[in-house]
Amino acid sequence: MAENKKMVEAITSRDEDFAKWYTDIVKKAELVDYSGVKGCMVIRPYGYGIWENIQKDLDRRFKETGVENVYMPMFIPESLLQKEKDHVEGFAPECAWVTIGGSEKLTEKLCVRPTSETLFCEHYAKIINTYRDLPKLYNQWCSVVRWEKTTRPFLRTSEFLWQEGHTMHETAEEAIDETLKMLKVYEDFYRETLAIPAVVGKKTEKEKFAGAEATYTIEPMMHNGVALQGGTTHYFGDGFAKSFDITYQGRDNKLHYPHQTSWGVSTRMIGAIIMVHGDDDGLVLPPRVAPIQVALIPIAQHKEGVLDKVYEVADVLKKDFRVKVDASDKAPGWKFSEYEMKGVPVRVELGPKDIEKNQCVIVRRDNREKIFVSLDNLAEEVQKALDAVHNAMYEKALKNMQEKTSVATSYEEFLDIAENKPGFIKAMWCGEKECEEKLKDVTGGVKSRCIPFEEEHLSDTCVCCGKPAKHMVYWGKQY
Amino acid sequence: MAENKKMVEAITSRDEDFAKWYTDIVKKAELVDYSGVKGCMVIRPYGYGIWENIQKDLDRRFKETGVENVYMPMFIPESLLQKEKDHVEGFAPECAWVTIGGSEKLTEKLCVRPTSETLFCEHYAKIINTYRDLPKLYNQWCSVVRWEKTTRPFLRTSEFLWQEGHTMHETAEEAIDETLKMLKVYEDFYRETLAIPAVVGKKTEKEKFAGAEATYTIEPMMHNGVALQGGTTHYFGDGFAKSFDITYQGRDNKLHYPHQTSWGVSTRMIGAIIMVHGDDDGLVLPPRVAPIQVALIPIAQHKEGVLDKVYEVADVLKKDFRVKVDASDKAPGWKFSEYEMKGVPVRVELGPKDIEKNQCVIVRRDNREKIFVSLDNLAEEVQKALDAVHNAMYEKALKNMQEKTSVATSYEEFLDIAENKPGFIKAMWCGEKECEEKLKDVTGGVKSRCIPFEEEHLSDTCVCCGKPAKHMVYWGKQY
Numbered sequence: 025m026a027e028n029k030k031m032v033e034a035i036t037s038r039d040e041d042f043a044k045w046y047t048d049i050v051k052k053a054e055l056v057d058y059s060g061v062k063g064c065m066v067i068r069p070y071g072y073g074i075w076e077n078i079q080k081d082l083d084r085r086f087k088e089t090g091v092e093n094v095y096m097p098m099f100i101p102e103s104l105l106q107k108e109k110d111h112v113e114g115f116a117p118e119c120a121w122v123t124i125g126g127s128e129k130l131t132e133k134l135c136v137r138p139t140s141e142t143l144f145c146e147h148y149a150k151i152i153n154t155y156r157d158l159p160k161l162y163n164q165w166c167s168v169v170r171w172e173k174t175t176r177p178f179l180r181t182s183e184f185l186w187q188e189g190h191t192m193h194e195t196a197e198e199a200i201d202e203t204l205k206m207l208k209v210y211e212d213f214y215r216e217t218l219a220i221p222a223v224v225g226k227k228t229e230k231e232k233f234a235g236a237e238a239t240y241t242i243e244p245m246m247h248n249g250v251a252l253q254g255g256t257t258h259y260f261g262d263g264f265a266k267s268f269d270i271t272y273q274g275r276d277n278k279l280h281y282p283h284q285t286s287w288g289v290s291t292r293m294i295g296a297i298i299m300v301h302g303d304d305d306g307l308v309l310p311p312r313v314a315p316i317q318v319a320l321i322p323i324a325q326h327k328e329g330v331l332d333k334v335y336e337v338a339d340v341l342k343k344d345f346r347v348k349v350d351a352s353d354k355a356p357g358w359k360f361s362e363y364e365m366k367g368v369p370v371r372v373e374l375g376p377k378d379i380e381k382n383q384c385v386i387v388r389r390d391n392r393e394k395i396f397v398s399l400d401n402l403a404e405e406v407q408k409a410l411d412a413v414h415n416a417m418y419e420k421a422l423k424n425m426q427e428k429t430s431v432a433t434s435y436e437e438f439l440d441i442a443e444n445k446p447g448f449i450k451a452m453w454c455g456e457k458e459c460e461e462k463l464k465d466v467t468g469g470v471k472s473r474c475i476p477f478e479e480e481h482l483s484d485t486c487v488c489c490g491k492p493a494k495h496m497v498y499w500g501k502q503y
Numbered sequence: 504m505a506e507n508k509k510m511v512e513a514i515t516s517r518d519e520d521f522a523k524w525y526t527d528i529v530k531k532a533e534l535v536d537y538s539g540v541k542g543c544m545v546i547r548p549y550g551y552g553i554w555e556n557i558q559k560d561l562d563r564r565f566k567e568t569g570v571e572n573v574y575m576p577m578f579i580p581e582s583l584l585q586k587e588k589d590h591v592e593g594f595a596p597e598c599a600w601v602t603i604g605g606s607e608k609l610t611e612k613l614c615v616r617p618t619s620e621t622l623f624c625e626h627y628a629k630i631i632n633t634y635r636d637l638p639k640l641y642n643q644w645c646s647v648v649r650w651e652k653t654t655r656p657f658l659r660t661s662e663f664l665w666q667e668g669h670t671m672h673e674t675a676e677e678a679i680d681e682t683l684k685m686l687k688v689y690e691d692f693y694r695e696t697l698a699i700p701a702v703v704g705k706k707t708e709k710e711k712f713a714g715a716e717a718t719y720t721i722e723p724m725m726h727n728g729v730a731l732q733g734g735t736t737h738y739f740g741d742g743f744a745k746s747f748d749i750t751y752q753g754r755d756n757k758l759h760y761p762h763q764t765s766w767g768v769s770t771r772m773i774g775a776i777i778m779v780h781g782d783d784d785g786l787v788l789p790p791r792v793a794p795i796q797v798a799l800i801p802i803a804q805h806k807e808g809v810l811d812k813v814y815e816v817a818d819v820l821k822k823d824f825r826v827k828v829d830a831s832d833k834a835p836g837w838k839f840s841e842y843e844m845k846g847v848p849v850r851v852e853l854g855p856k857d858i859e860k861n862q863c864v865i866v867r868r869d870n871r872e873k874i875f876v877s878l879d880n881l882a883e884e885v886q887k888a889l890d891a892v893h894n895a896m897y898e899k900a901l902k903n904m905q906e907k908t909s910v911a912t913s914y915e916e917f918l919d920i921a922e923n924k925p926g927f928i929k930a931m932w933c934g935e936k937e938c939e940e941k942l943k944d945v946t947g948g949v950k951s952r953c954i955p956f957e958e959e960h961l962s963d964t965c966v967c968c969g970k971p972a973k974h975m976v977y978w979g980k981q982y
Contacts, residue, residue: 057626057629059622059625060580060583061578061579061622062604064576064577064578065576066573066574066576067573069571069573069641072571072574073571073572075574092548092551092552093548093551093552093555094545094546094547094548094551095545095546095551095646095664097538097540097543097544098543098615098646098648099540099599099662100540101540104539116606117605117606119603119604120578120601120603121601121602121603122601123600123602123603124598124600124602124612125541125599125600125650126596126597126650126651126652127595127596133603136601136615143538143540146539147536147545150536151536167574167645171605172605173605182604183578185574
């Protein structure tokens with residue numbers, strides 16, 4: 025495995041320098057390229073392939089709940105953005121503004137959408153008239169812009185790709201149900217498709233979305249114990265509806281304001297995939313979104329009949345899987361490390377001796393386990409291997425999250441864990457913003473992640489101020 | 504059919520006022536909504552559903568030729584746009600410029616991409632090193648912005664959705680092959696998927712893309728005889744490569760410039776669908792992109808067993824088709840005209856008498872033909888009907904194009920046809936820009952559409968100046 029080593033040396037070790045390890049992977053696995061445009065990235069074919077698989081899977085899940093896709097303009101006139109007070113305060117500081125169009129100075133400047141609540145509301149005001157028009161369950165796939173000072177591929181960029189769902193409902197109850205339903209869709213998607221476990225719950229008042237009444241969040245833990253806000257769903261009540269004068273005639277023949285939600289996930293999820301599953305040899309991709317699920321490597325490919333057999337096998341596998349045959353003139357060892365770097369879940373090796381025995385070798389990316397299987401039921405064995413990889417990846421990530429989750433019942437204990445043990449801290453909280461701010465300041469950035477739906481009773485008092493506790497909160501640093 | 508009439512009256516007749524008929528349809532079939540943002544439209548679920556089906560079909564065709572999808576930033580720094588002289592001259596006048604980001608004035612203004620040649624070139628300069636890196640066959644699905652004074656939904660808007668392919672090749676020959684191959688992909692797509700025939704060929708020097716050596720085009724004819732530039736493919740030679748210093752080490756170990764192409768189609772195609780196929784009752788959608796392929800309408804739905812049977816039939820049809828059951832309390836006649844307005848290719852009616860006879864009624868949208876078919880092989884019959892609709896739509900559009908294509912062999916004849924008969928004019932041309940400009944001016948906008956690949960010899964001399972003819976050209980007004 026000399027060649028293998030050679031490539032591996034090119035990546036920084038994960039435990040040595042997590043940040044550098046991350047940027048090494050995004051470059052060497054050819055996920056992104058830096059562009060000349062400040063804070064914007066080029067998503068290369070291999071990175072975009074992951075996004076396409078994410079989109080396909082999520083889009084199906086959305087549509088199964090009755091969601092329809094639409095497309096809104098990418099520009100928001102300043103006056104439209106200003107219609108909802110909290111919302112504009114939250115977003116105005118990070119807007120990019122178009123001030124010149126077609127060689128002329130615009131009479132009103134246009135914001136490049138950072139999110140599209142205002143545009144959806146403007147449209148909903150026109151198309152919602154009676155309760156028969158509700159619910160409206162719309163989503164769009166697009167890019168949004170939030171001007172960032174410091175950026176990191178996938179995690180924080182001035183432009184990123186995402187989906188944003190925006191729905192309108194007759195009652196508050198229905199809207200809250202939708203908010204929770206979509207959070208569940210995200211949670212299922214993370215677990216079933218990305219093999220990523222997470223903590224889910226409600227954001228505190230301090231951490232909720234600009235203009236929302238309540239924000240729910242999914243918070244997976246990266247390998248190094250740092251959280252990533254992996255997706256959020258928001259319940260707006262009728263605040264935007266009032267600002268935008270959206271009304272409907274109810275079943276009682278009176279005018280009412282509809283209740284609103286929005287929810288979104290973005291290309292950040294690719295960052296989560298890298299940081300939850302990757303190792304010192306590179307990416308480890310969840311089989312269900314991997315652009316290449318099977319790398320088929322011929323051994324001694326110059327020998328008669330090897331390549332013919334390899335292509336024959338590939339044709340069979342391509343019916344069910346995304347397969348790449350590498351018949352280039354590079355050595356097998358180089359190819360092994362190349363596809364390990366790219367995180368391909370399963371490698372199939374096929375050489376003259378295997379052909380004689382009507383077998384091949386399946387090697388799993390996650391644990392390097394090697395098995396010999398008959399060519400007669402290869403597709404079945406590959407499916408088994410991919411499922412096993414998925415399950416093992418999930419279990420490993422879950423174990424990491426569990427091991428890196430601590431309980432603090434006193435202020436001193438909280439500070440001690442925050443300083444010495446990366447990960448989540450479970451601790452009781454009085455409900456006051458001041459305590460959140462103090463804990464964040466003294467720990468150098470440990471923030472409330474969420475109030476989980478099932479709270480444990482760890483102690484009676486707030487870990488910060490000692491007053492009676494209202495909630496159990498997950499705390500942690502974040503990307 | 505009283506109810507039917509009522510809805511139909513709401514649309515302007517196609518022959519009376521084509522422009523108003525068009526805008527009536529886009530509104531009443533709920534394809535778009537106008538937005539408060541100048542020149543930008545909201546694409547509503549039914550319109551976006553057509554676009555999703557277009558994307559799925561085209562994306563498959565692209566990938567079959569080896570194309571990979573990527574995503575480039577939406578912003579182009581002014582200095583980057585200026586790198587290729589002809590290109591910036593063509594696009595700068597219609598750019599939207601971001602001058603403020605995150606509350607600060609930018610040191611360099613950023614153009615919202617009108618097209619992305621420059622961004623692809625900047626990336627290619629970094630990733631192309633040797634002939635082994637070629638070809639690069641990249642595409643992206645995104646929105647672009649071209650500031651427009653007057654706009655019309657789908658046809659001309661300040662922002663629109665499209666795909667843009669950008670490829671790099673070792674030789675000029677390979678690049679030209681790619682340009683023609685992608686034109687063929689568009690032509691096949693228009694015919695096989697949109698049921699739209701078209702003239703294809705090469706643009707004249709005057710009409711080619713800013714910075715291109717050659718532009719090829721597909722030009723379908725709308726029902727009223729006006730052309731729509733339906734898609735273009737460009738061969739750039741190595742002009743951009745030189746401007747952006749993109750080189751590769753060739754098989755001869757020397758440095759060379761690669762040869763480049765780009766190609767794109769946009770949401771304009773939805774405008775083409777409307778204007779080629781629509782009639783006085785509304786949209787007529789090509790079955791292969793229709794969001795609803797089958798509208799299943801219960802007759803006497805209050806009678807016992809009708810709705811049960813309808814849902815049973817729907818479950819069977821949903822395995823193969825996009826089906827909408829309308830069991831609302833509106834009258835069947837209202838529903839008929841609603842789905843006719845929406846251009847649903849096939850309507851299936853099912854009532855108590857049909858159920859007794861184990862049959863149902865299939866009604867085609869294009870010609871209103873009604874057939875009774877057994878429920879035992881309904882899926883097969885629906886497939887037959889959809890294919891028949893597709894073929895008949897194509898033939899009808901082809902007949903329209905043929906009937907509205909004239910030959911002019913003299914200047915007077917050209918002017919006479921231009922004034923009195925809408926459509927394409929085939930006429931000989933000397934190759935000079937002056938004659939193109941003169942013909943356009945005297946006819947109020949008849950421009951060269953393209954030089955077809957198979958030119959006919961109509962006469963020896965240019966229809967405008969009388970000098971020896973070089974080419975046969977299709978001429979016509981355009982959207």
